[in-house]
Amino acid sequence: MSIDRAAMVAGITRLTAEMERQFDALNAADGALGDGDLGVTMTRGMRAISGGVETLPDDLGMALLTCAQAFTKSSGSSYGTLMATGLMAMAKALRGRTAVEASEVSGLAALARDAMQARGKADLGGKTVLDSLDAVARATAGLGDPAAVRAAAVQAARAVMDEFRDRPATIGRARIFADKSRGMDDPGMLAMRGIVEALAG
Numbered sequence: 001m002s003i004d005r006a007a008m009v010a011g012i013t014r015l016t017a018e019m020e021r022q023f024d025a026l027n028a029a030d031g032a033l034g035d036g037d038l039g040v041t042m043t044r045g046m047r048a049i050s051g052g053v054e055t056l057p058d059d060l061g062m063a064l065l066t067c068a069q070a071f072t073k074s075s076g077s078s079y080g081t082l083m084a085t086g087l088m089a090m091a092k093a094l095r096g097r098t099a100v101e102a103s104e105v106s107g108l109a110a111l112a113r114d115a116m117q118a119r120g121k122a123d124l125g126g127k128t129v130l131d132s133l134d135a136v137a138r139a140t141a142g143l144g145d146p147a148a149v150r151a152a153a154v155q156a157a158r159a160v161m162d163e164f165r166d167r168p169a170t171i172g173r174a175r176i177f178a179d180k181s182r183g184m185d186d187p188g189m190l191a192m193r194g195i196v197e198a199l200a201g
Helices: 005-021 023-033 038-051 060-074 078-094 102-120 129-140 146-164 173-181 187-200
Strands: none
Touching: 005 023, 005 038, 005 060, 005 187, 023 038, 023 187, 038 060, 038 078, 038 187, 060 078, 078 102, 078 129, 078 187, 102 129, 102 146, 129 146, 129 187, 146 187
């Protein structure tokens, strides 16, 4: 089973609803280590994307580019910029394509990770969304069955949060909390867990 426009639209619908549900939790997590507006960023971004979902083209690359542009216009936050950067990296790779196989998910997650890492000038291991994307890319590598890919991605997104929870944040605004950030979930990783769970359905 491949991912096409219909599957993308269904994923956007689920993700928009999930970010609405997580609005308060994301703001609270971000308030402990950042600006306290991650829930706002994600809900605004997804509302902007879902508002134009009916006009998304069959070309998945162009569809993702449209989503990236909508997200960028909705928020000027650093996380919003990183999300748009990741979407644009995948959009470039998929331009002209109308379907994507489950076996390509790992490579697409890696593309987003690398683009976001370059944009944010951050390293892996800093307790950020990059670590979540890296975990998903590694966990889904070599898998082709859609159900197996979905399960591996969700498990990885959850497990990496558990792995990093007791580590100190070393990147971004959260790094100023140093050891005080131990035992706290990174807001960006929390958002990515919700994204992966929603997209996996």
